[in-house]
Amino acid sequence: MTTPTQPQTMTMTEAGRVTMATSIKARNMFLVVGSGTGWTGTPPAMNGGEESLEAAFGVTKARLVQYVYPDEAGDVRMADGTRRTVTATPTKHLYCEFQLDFEDSPNETVREMAVYLGSQFASSVPAGATYAPIGNVQSVGQFLAMKNTVPRERLGAEITLGEVLTF
Helix, strand or coil: CCCCCCCCCCCCCHHHHHHHHHHHHCCCEEEEEECCCCCCCCCCCCCCCCCCCCCEEEEEEEEEEEEEEECCCCCEECCCCCEEEEECCCCCEEEEEEEECCCCCCCCEEEEEEEEECCEECCCCCCCCCEEEHHHEEECCEEEEEEEEEEEECCCCCEEEEEEEEC
């Protein structure tokens, strides 16, 4: 009598992770921002099963996407205090920079954000625009990553949101 064996899953290699990052970097990347459910202080934990933001209000196109690697002396400083160094050599880490300009939903508070690929603005949005309110988005695209964040009140201020995606 034979004992059934558990099917073995394949393990992603480092080279495979670099390939994934390279493939993603070649696509148009967008950040969907939302106001969440109104928490203050520490944001609620993510469980990985989320499929969308709770209260999206806008979509902005990535202004910069670069390969990076962890480096305590790096010149890219993240909100959590870690640092990265930019490199032309493909890595499994992508630094993505998104901008909310003064006029982009100026009175909203950012509590949640998600990276999407291939978002499409409605035809009413001027060509070349980098931001659209959620009501002017034809398709948010393919959902890639999400996080809740400490509330960031816009109050008409311009803010830059830098995130690292690791594959």
